[in-house]
Amino acid sequence: xxxxxxxxxxxxxxxxxxAQQGYDWWWHSFTGEDAIxxxxxxxFIEFFACNPAYAAEHPIFGDxxxxxxxxxxxxxxxxxxxxxxxFGWQQAQIDFGVPFSVKADDCxxxxxxxxxxVTIKPAEAQKHPEWMSxxxxxxWNLKINKQVAFxxxxxxxxxxxxxxxxxxxxxxEGMKTAYDGEVVxxxxxxxxxxxxxxxxxxxxxxxxxxxxxxxxxxxxLTSELTAKKMTNSVFDIGGGRxxxxxxxxxxxxxxxxxxEGRDFEFNFSKFWTACRTKFxxxxxxxxxxxxxxxxxxxxxxxxxxxxxxxxxLLVRYQSPDGAHRHQRLWNGGTGKGTVAIYRCGRLIDxxxxxxxxxxxxxx
Numbered sequence: 001x002x003x004x005x006x007x008x009x010x011x012x013x014x015x016x017x018x019a020q021q022g023y024d025w026w027w028h029s030f031t032g033e034d035a036i037x038x039x040x041x042x043x044f045i046e047f048f049a050c051n052p053a054y055a056a057e058h059p060i061f062g063d064x065x066x067x068x069x070x071x072x073x074x075x076x077x078x079x080x081x082x083x084x085x086x087f088g089w090q091q092a093q094i095d096f097g098v099p100f101s102v103k104a105d106d107c108x109x110x111x112x113x114x115x116x117x118v119t120i121k122p123a124e125a126q127k128h129p130e131w132m133s134x135x136x137x138x139x140w141n142l143k144i145n146k147q148v149a150f151x152x153x154x155x156x157x158x159x160x161x162x163x164x165x166x167x168x169x170x171x172x173e174g175m176k177t178a179y180d181g182e183v184v185x186x187x188x189x190x191x192x193x194x195x196x197x198x199x200x201x202x203x204x205x206x207x208x209x210x211x212x213x214x215x216x217x218x219x220x221l222t223s224e225l226t227a228k229k230m231t232n233s234v235f236d237i238g239g240g241r242x243x244x245x246x247x248x249x250x251x252x253x254x255x256x257x258x259x260e261g262r263d264f265e266f267n268f269s270k271f272w273t274a275c276r277t278k279f280x281x282x283x284x285x286x287x288x289x290x291x292x293x294x295x296x297x298x299x300x301x302x303x304x305x306x307x308x309x310x311x312x313l314l315v316r317y318q319s320p321d322g323a324h325r326h327q328r329l330w331n332g333g334t335g336k337g338t339v340a341i342y343r344c345g346r347l348i349d350x351x352x353x354x355x356x357x358x359x360x361x362x363x
Contacts, residue, residue: 002263004151007111008158009171012096013205014052018164021207021320023050026102026109028144029333029357030179030199032190041079041190042333042355043183045116045140046071047102047109050320055089061130063322068092070107072118072138074185075333077310081134084316085118111173115141132316142181142192146174146201148219150236150256155269167243168210170254174201176219176234198355202236208319209326212240214253214281215359216290216305216335221351224338230351232260235339237292237303240362242268253277255294257301257341259349264341266294266301273297281360288312288330288360290337298344305337307358315359329361 013024025048031040051066059067066089073082085107092104099111107116117139125135150172154160161169178194198220219234239253255266268275273296280291292303312332318324335356341348 002265003148003258005146005149005173006151006171007100007173008098009156009161010111010173010203011098011100012049012094013161013164013169014049015096016164018205018207020051020053022205023048023320024203024205025049026100026201026203028109028114028142028177028179028199028201030177030192030197031333031355032183032192033196035182035189035191041185042075043138043140043185043190044071044073044075044333045109045114047107048317049092049094049102050318052089057090058088059086060088061318065318065320065322068094068102068104070104070116070118072140073134073313074138075311075313077308079186080311080313081136082313082315083118083120083136083138084131084133085120086131111146112144113142114144132318136186138183138185140181140183142179142183144174144201145178145180145194147178148176148234148258149173150175150202152254153267153269155254164207165244166206167208168204168206170202170204170238172200172202172217172236172238174199175217175236175256176258177201200357208321209317210240210242211325212251212281212362213326213329213359214238214240214279214290214292216292216303216356218335218353218356220355221339221353224350224352230260232258233351234258235301235303235353251277251279253279253292253294255292255301257339259341264299264301266296266299281362283309283330283360286310288332288358290358290360300342300345301339303337303339305335305353305356305358307332307335307356325363326361327363329359331359333357
């Protein structure tokens with residue numbers, strides 16, 4: 001749906017049955033520049049909460065996990081890691097209203113800013129496998145400006161959120177987001193600038209994680225037809241195997257391409273558009289490769305993205321029921337490729353995509 005912002009969808013959803021078996025997270029990813037060398041590095045920050053019904057002073061792991069986790073990290077050929085800092089629900093303050101906010105010690109996030117720190121020593125990471133964490137240190141202080149939204153429609157509307165029908169919900173309030181501030185990663189300072197951060201912000205929530213799990217997004221786009229840098233464009237693709245109550249919708253993706261103010265949406269829940277999706281994700285010895293083709297009555301989008309495995313992480317999550325189902329969930333922020341958009345069979349543009357956020361996993 002054409003760039004409609006709705007921050008009510010970013011409110012914490014851990015009430016009712018999802019309080020007993022549910023997760024909610026707020027995700028941010030962006031690129032920073034080394035303050036000395038200018039070298040670019042891609043980062044992510046996520047605030048993840050699960051199962052407040054079992055809230056305690058300290059985080060609970062095991063069959064009924066209950067905690068607030070601050071998950072941060074960096075991608076790249078060298079010095080990549082994911083770092084996890086845990087809090088008990090009684091150590092954190094989550095505002096369930098609009099706008100949302102999460103605060104735990106010095107870690108904080110709301111719609112327009114985030115700050116905090118995570119430090120995990122090598123001995124701690126080795127001693128605590130339940131933390132699912134590498135070793136390293138990151139601190140950050142960032143302003144957030146969510147410029148373009150992907151509003152998926154009634155699939156995450158107030159009644160659907162109240163009834164909690166989907167196993168996994170999604171809302172991208174900032175599929176194009178400008179970040180401004182700094183990150184310190186393992187002692188090196190990185191400057192994050194609105195013009196060059198190529199930022200992204202969304203949230204997921206529900207009872208469990210989908211499989212297959214697919215995500216692709218970029219706002220660093222250059223037309224291959226005109227060589228023009230697109231300053232008001234972004235695409236976002238997500239999904240895999242949605243579950244609505246007992247109904248399983250196999251191999252379905254939601255997508256939106258905001259192209260210089262024109263909106264091209266591919267949404268299976270809008271049946272009147274006759275949206276059809278074919279996608280293939282595969283792993284080679286060195287790469288993860290995505291091919292996605294989507295059509296409606298009028299529009300067609302073809303997306304081909306590759307990311308080097310040496311730049312990616314196998315990200316780790318615990319489901320709200322305590323399981324660790326995804327053992328090979330590849331996640332990156334340095335993907336590259338192309339996206340082509342057609343209208344009534346005519347090529348509108350073919351664009352080179354860089355700094356692609358990307359994810360693929362299946363169990």
